[in-house]
Amino acid sequence: MSENNQFRDVFDAIADPTRRRLIQLLAEADEIPLHELTAQFQMGRTAVSKHLTILKDAGLVIDRKVGRETRFRLNAFPLREVQDWVAFYSKFWSANMMRLNQLLEEEEE
């Protein structure tokens, strides 16, 4: 279950604000068809569809045909890579670290 079907870099997929908003919308409801998602944006269906393909290539959404509509669902799991990455750097902005950096900078001058 949940293989690494990532053709596309997750960091790249979430870089675009439109795609982050799509992720947010899909987190709110669990399954949304393209035409409903499109209604939330100013751009056309095709453009939204392409953003969803990018998210799909990053493994962040799963699509499924129901009748004539394509419904999209969030799969947040690949975001764990981002969380792991950013967690490593969190030590650089913790309260103690900030204080230490400040002291070192004062010393320098």
Add this chain to the structure above:
Amino acid sequence: MSENNQFRDVFDAIADPTRRRLIQLLAEADEIPLHELTAQFQMGRTAVSKHLTILKDAGLVIDRKVGRETRFRLNAFPLREVQDWVAFYSKFWSANMMRLNQLLEEEEE
């Protein structure tokens, strides 16, 4: 201290693999001049410099001139925005959530 000098979206800044590697290098040592950073890549000085400018515009690096060299230092703080963002979605891939989703999918079919 630490104003929001972000001309550039942090998500955009970390989307590029070269820039993520720059962040990593800067996390290892605390201050590195451009020529030393450039040595770690195959591209030219100018290209690396431009990536650093993008990181600077996102508030992720601070530069400082020392003699004829420009030294760069990491400022990880803006990454907190990424951490906050991703933390919200972490509930969607926690063990319990994965189990629940699986059950719901089975029910559907």
Add this chain to the structure above:
DNA sequence: AGTTCATTTAAGTAAAAACTTATTCAGGTT
């Protein structure tokens, strides 16, 4: 002063990204 080293700025290129419109395809309705 002249040269070398570190970097920036300017200018240009190639490829990718973010769209658009037009056309095709397929499901559902009448």
Add this chain to the structure above:
DNA sequence: AACCTGAATAAGTTTTTACTTAAATGAACT
């Protein structure tokens, strides 16, 4: 069958990105 609706595909446009090379600035060394 004819028709509408939802979406995918094809093809083209514009903008941005990720570089490059060449020239300019500026500090340090001889």
